Amino acid sequence: MSDVSKTIRARPTSPHIQVWRWHLTAITSIMHRITGVALYGGTLILAGWAIALAFGPESYAAYMGLLGSPLGKVVMFGLSFAVFFHLAKGIQHLIWDTGLALKLPAANAGAVATLAFALVATVVVWIIAAMTGAL
Numbered sequence: 001m002s003d004v005s006k007t008i009r010a011r012p013t014s015p016h017i018q019v020w021r022w023h024l025t026a027i028t029s030i031m032h033r034i035t036g037v038a039l040y041g042g043t044l045i046l047a048g049w050a051i052a053l054a055f056g057p058e059s060y061a062a063y064m065g066l067l068g069s070p071l072g073k074v075v076m077f078g079l080s081f082a083v084f085f086h087l088a089k090g091i092q093h094l095i096w097d098t099g100l101a102l103k104l105p106a107a108n109a110g111a112v113a114t115l116a117f118a119l120v121a122t123v124v125v126w127i128i129a130a131m132t133g134a135l
Contacts (some may be wrong), residue, residue, distance in 0.1 A: 041077070084122055
């Protein structure tokens with residue numbers, strides 16, 4: 001019995017955050033999950049908007065005042081980014097589901113494209129909103 005215990009090695013441990021080097025694809029994967037949760041919060045904001053609309057002009061004006069405040073605009077900007085990022089990352093996942101762009105250079109390029117699209121689309125939408133007086 002003692003001979004067997006000498007040959008058993010300790011089980012290897014998994015890499016963890018302090019050891020593992022962060023990759024862009026891993027960061028965007030985590031961001032995809034975070035933006036999904038943020039979009040759920042956005043649906044609650046949308047539901048609040050509909051409820052305020054149903055309660056009449058005073059409630060609606062108060063709710064729109066909240067959304068139009070600086071904090072409200074920051075939240076809405078973040079939700080805009082979340083929509084575009086989640087959309088782009090979802091498309092990247094659909095591409096991966098076909099078996100394409102799975103190699104590291106293509107996956108990294110897709111992650112960069114996802115971030116670039118989300119940033120550009122968000123800024124463009126907010127510029128258009130500012131130009132039309134929606135802000």
